[in-house]
Amino acid sequence: MSARRLAVLLGPRRSGVPAYTWLADSIRQLVADGRLLHGTRLPSERELLGQLQLSRTTVTRAYGVLRDRGYARAVRGSGTVVQVPGGPVAGGGEPLELASLQPVGADVVDLTCAAPAAPPGLNRAYAWAVERMPSFIAAAGYFPLGVPELREAIAQRYADRGVPTDPDQIIVTTGALAGLAAVYRALLSRAEPAVVESPSYPNSVRALAHSGARVVPAPLVSDDLEGLSGVIRRSSARMMLAMPDFHNPTGHVWSDDERARVAAMWRAGGVTGVVDETMIDTWLDEPIEARPMAAYAPGCVTVGSAAKTFWAGLRIGWVRAPHALVGAIARARLTMDLGAPVLEQLAVARLMDTQGGLSEESRQRLRASRRVLLELADRCPGWQAETPTGGLSLWWHLPSERSSALVAAAERRGVLLAPGSLFAVDGRGLERWIRTPYALDEVSLQRAVGGIADAWADVTAPSHFAVKN
Template sequence: MSAATPTASRTASPTVLRQLSPAATARLLGDWHAGGPAYVALADALRAAVLSGKLAPHTRLPSERELAAILRVSRTTTSGAYARLRELGFAVSRVGSGTVTTLPQRSVGPVPGRPAGGDAPVAGETLRGAVRTVGTSGIEQMDLWQATPPAPPELHEAFTRALEELPAYLDSGGYEPYGLAPLREAVAARYRERGVPTTADEILVTTGAQQAIALLAHTHLRPGDHAVVESPTYFHAMEAMRNAGGRVVGVPAGPLDVDMLASTVRRARPRLVYLVPDYQNPTGSVLSADERAAVREIADRYGVTVVGDETLVELGLSDDKTPPPFAGDGTSPHVVSVGSASKSFWGGLRVGWVRAHPQVIAQLARARQSADIATAVLEQLAVTELLGRRAEVMVGRRRMLRERRDLLVGRLRVALPWDVPTPPGGLFCWVDLGLPVAQAFAAAAASEGALVAAGPLFTPDNTGAASHVRLTYTRSPAELSDAVPRLVRAWGRVAGRQRSASSRT
């Protein structure tokens, strides 16, 4: 079958939900050329963007002519790239509709957690369930993007106990806007255990930490307000702030430059500051006790709300010590903490929480009514059980993650000329490639069947950290071992192109 009449092109025209401008496409791709034929490299870069979720299905791409002009390549290159996307099932072209991104039809099942025919995934959402057999030669994709470990063995028993507790709640309407009282008390008790005096009325249960971050963004930011984040940082947090109309400003991270943070807050007068103090996403750095105190002083001095995302706080892998609480003694009205069961226990537990002044808690509880009213009761009961067994559960969790971290770091150091630090905790390695080719490498890795996150994704302007990639070590040892040769092959393509370019200068 010729490229002009691929099977994918005979499918029904997809619904166009959005359109990507030529300039936006160029920003999305960055330094996309990973070596080899230009049309193949361009197709791989676009395909990697779809696989990672940065480029959603049902998006109309620029015309071949427009894309060629903005990328400064020939029309033959863009035409060949689009043809390759159609052959692989990642695009459909129709007269009047242009070229529209799609997900391949030869999948092994629906995307996990998304109804059939549903809207496109948000940036960064993993599509493993839909792409297991759509690599260059039908190879399975090794996912080093999604930072979620498998469930602990204690999870099943926690749900069994939760079902036993459930009858006590069946006579009620099932809506608890602030969260179930036992869970709020269990979360408050964990803060007290860490040295932060906390009562249940300072806790709001949310449907995951992401909802907590989005609620904080929408209640604190007005269109045009500044929001300060670390750069690099968690990309979904930046999305939430932009969705609320905020203008995101970055300060250097890994470690955080506290003096720069103070200067930025003084000059930009932000209404919100978002930090990840524990095993920072993606750098893995940890704020010291003195740095945390300095951040709290900045919050109080300028009256700005500072959010500490503590979703990774329980995942210390170098020792059994938990970092000092971000909230300090808990008395600052401007310091808010966010937590979650997703990273400590399981991503399928969509249960998070906010610790803040009771007035802030009440404001957030009112704001969440337009979203989901309340978090599911059974999941809250299961998390209450898991928090009660936290010390026991986390021993096994940390052991598993430590073994997988050490396996990936060790094999990468042997196989590749990168700077691969050993993160003290968390779920990912922040790898320095030594060359500003992160986006090209991510594209090449996707074509080899490995999904990685390029550094620019984690920066406010999507241009920094061009020499870094984030690799998660939450997959099984067999998957991690299988992924390394794929990364080696991808690096060979990218490094080979760099050597060729250097020899011509």
């Protein structure tokens, strides 16, 4: 990293502390926030002292403090290099149905996961939460509906979006998937039909099937509203799982008209809409102008999460439900767990207060990563994808039915992909589709583009077809 770029990241010097302490603490905070990555070479002492107008003794002492605390190391020929104390932990990817639960090696690019890295400020939010803990540790620590300040913050977010909500309508959960599972358990009887757009997020569909529901695939709202109406009518479904905001995997966003028409279908058919809003804050080009589904369908249940907005490791989600359904969902949730961790709830409440949603730096990083993956259109003849205005992945249409073959070939080249069939509600088909998340950094995605392009060349080569035949 250049001295000029580091100076921008450091910002103005903090008064009241020695200069070497400010420099060491500021660099340590950049590492903790993920803005300085493991292995980054810091500017030389001479470069940095000129840029920051500090003495060489100050910079030398600051670098020494970083090395002593495990945030940097001296490398012969490279100077001072950033390190995460203990080294970065492998794995941490999203466990999809076909993915291994073992950590992914450092030489593999995992494109089965669509979750961004932690934003700047997460470490500070945890520090703030630790300071708040004395207020909670005198009691037993069970908050099955969530700590009051987080429930209030979530309710306020809905109110700000035009859906009046009081904290009594909010149930905090250990992630969105746990919230969905509680809703399914509360509202569905065994073998009762539930409609889901296909393709869809596989873990949500698996949780629905595991609840005992009969999962009924339907066309995407953005493709065939009349077809969806027919499926609801013929199946006599009493629930529909919907993802109107940056749908995973397609990235589609329902318009106001589509939301109003779907809400009318739900009312006419006596259907409870279960709305997955985990992607709502991941807009990259412009915020979603359409109002939330709860504005059109007051009887729907909405599920949200901190995973895509802040960090998946927080494991905090929530359910917003009409007053008439809150009790049933809360009782169903108590059969699964007794509440989310207090520290993480406080950290999320702090992030909501200080950042609101996805940080601008995170948006810039995701836009840059999206541009890298769009290069696949040039590298892989015939590949087509709409550029979504948000979300975390591209949904590619392939010129031939080679999705599963591509996944196998890409894995041999160190790139993990999920086949299109994984996103099919019935687990079959979609061999002309592949999802490529752009949540990783640009360097990793550039490696992935090369590996995917080479793998596509492998599976479309005449010799490959000859072997198969």
